[in-house]
Amino acid sequence: MKILIIGGGGREHAIAWKLNSEDNVKKIYCAPGNAGIAQVAECLNINDDNIEELLNFAKLNEIDLTIVGPEVPLVKGIVDQFEKEGMKIFGPNKECSQLEGSKAFSKEFMIRHDIPTAKYKEYTNIDEAISEIDSFGYPVVIKADGLAAGKGVVIPQNKEEAINTLHEMMSDKKFGTAGDKIVVEEFLTGIETSILAFVDNNTIVPMVSAKDHKKIYNNEQGPNTGGMGTFSPSEICTNELAKAIEETVLTKTLDGFKKDGLDYNGILFIGLMITEEGAKVLEYNVRFGDPETQSVLFRLETDLHEIMEAILDNKLNEIEIKYKKEEAVCVMLTSGGYPESYENGKIIEGLNELDEDIVVFHSGTKMINNNLVTNGGRVLGITTSAENVEDAAIKIYKNINKINFEGMHYRTDIGIQSCVELV
CATH class of the missing domain: 3.30.1490 (Dna Ligase; domain 1)
Structure with missing residues (x-):
């Protein structure tokens, strides 16, 4: 089958990497892609929010399945437009995508369906x-x-x-x-974690857990970013907590979709704060999280395209989804100055010196004059797995020492606090 992936970051690289290992996938396109994705897919000079051009390409090239990575085209209604033309596309429609496109819409949904969340008020x-x-x-x-x-x-x-x-x-x-419009909320204290879930009209299936680190500096200091690293499984997601989240969040969310007539098919990302009162929802995202995807898909054994097609046919409950027992870590290397102002075009060196079991997911890269250079705030996601998170983190930090570009920044505490001693 021929697949078109929309997007050009680390999440999309992880999706392409996984699909490239699957027998029934014969050709992968990615719009716009990046230098890393180009190693496993044909990259297209089409922006990820240019819905008309993406649709024309999919029709002209008889694409069997289009997968939407980022939130912007989903919120703009790309799924509705593809489906109107009879094209198979994976992701929630425009109405459902308001769960990410509007914080107020999302909070109102939670309150309406008794899903635990922080107290809030919206203002214009x-x-x-x-x-x-x-x-x-x-x-x-x-x-x-x-x-x-x-x-x-x-x-x-x-x-x-x-x-x-x-x-x-x-x-x-x-x-x-x-x-x-802004939303003001009470500050919740606890441990932050996240759940990615596969969702169709009848079923919601959580993936293996992952822990994300949003702050730019060690020990959760500094401004928020798109994510500085993840590991899977999250250290706090015990069987007891997973059962509680299923009852108070997952089941109520799916029931809410049904009651509100939301025809949800795709990925649902649920950001959670584990408080003394239990799990509370911080946010919904309507696509794979980044960089959670890098850690989670690294562990996924079941073919991703088979899961996606089952979801589109509302047969998710018929698929057995398996994961590797090994635990995974992804550490982001970012441009100096990120998440504020930063410069692109810095030459990246050392990737050919990494150990064989290290996978580099490209978030912001491109090729200029045969040189791999930075092209974004988050540049590379250095990823591997091991028997446990700590061992995986140790391997990653040893390999990060081989990589260099001007201004390169990364946290040294993803996976284990003691990683700071390794660099």
């Missing part, structure tokens, strides 16, 4: 938000309602920081129209 008037901000206590969580590339969540520690954040989002339009 900055003066009203400022006048009530103290009522949430500090620290406080402020979210841009719309899409903000994973950076639209700020946690001010005091009133001054909160007011500055409100001005940045609502008045200065730091995140564009995404800040026209």
Whole structure:
């Protein structure tokens, strides 16, 4: 079969890497892809949000299955347009994608269906938000309602920081129209984790757990990023907790889809805070998380395209999904200055010196004059597996020492705190 993957980051590289190992997949295209994806797929000069051109390519080249990686085309309704033309595409439709496209829509869904989450209020008037901000206590969580590339969540520690954040989002339009409406939430304390799940109209099946690290610096310090690294399984996802999450979150979410008439087929990412009161939902995303995907798909044994086709046929309950027992770690290498301003075009060296069991998922790279160079804030996801997370992390950090590009930054505590002693 011929598959088109939409997107050009580490998540899409992991999807392409997995599909490339599957017998029935004969040809993979990726739009726009990157230098790493080009090793396993034919990259196309089409932006991931150019729905008309993507659809025309899929029809002209008789693509059997299109897989949507990033959230923007999903929120824009790419699935609806492909399906209207009779093209098979994997991902939730425009209506369902509001779960990620609008924080307010998502919170209203949770409250309506008794899904545990933080107390909140939404605002479109900055003066009203400022006048009530103290009522949430500090620290406080402020979210841009719309899409903000994973950076639209700020946690001010005091009133001054909160007011500055409100001005940045609502008045200065730091995140564009995404800040026209904002959501203010109580700050939850606990351990953050996430669940990726396969979903069709009748079934929701959680994947193996993964732990993400959003902050740019060690020990969860500094501003939020799109993700600095992950490991799977998450250390806190015991069988007891998994059962509680299934009852209070997963089952209620699926029931909510049915009650609201949401025809959900695809991937659902659920960000969770494990509090003293139990698991509470921080957010929904309507696609594979990045870099959680790198760790989770590294462990997936079942053919990914078979799972996706089962979901599209609403036969997810007929598929047995298997994972490797080995545990996986992915550490992100980022450009200097990320998540704020950074420079592209830095030559990357050392990848040909890595151990054979290290897989490098490219997030932001391209080729210039036969040189592999940086082309984004998050550049590479160095990934492997081992008997346990700690051993996998040790292997990764030893190999990271062989890689170099100007300004290269990474956390040294992904997987084990003692990793700081290895670098």
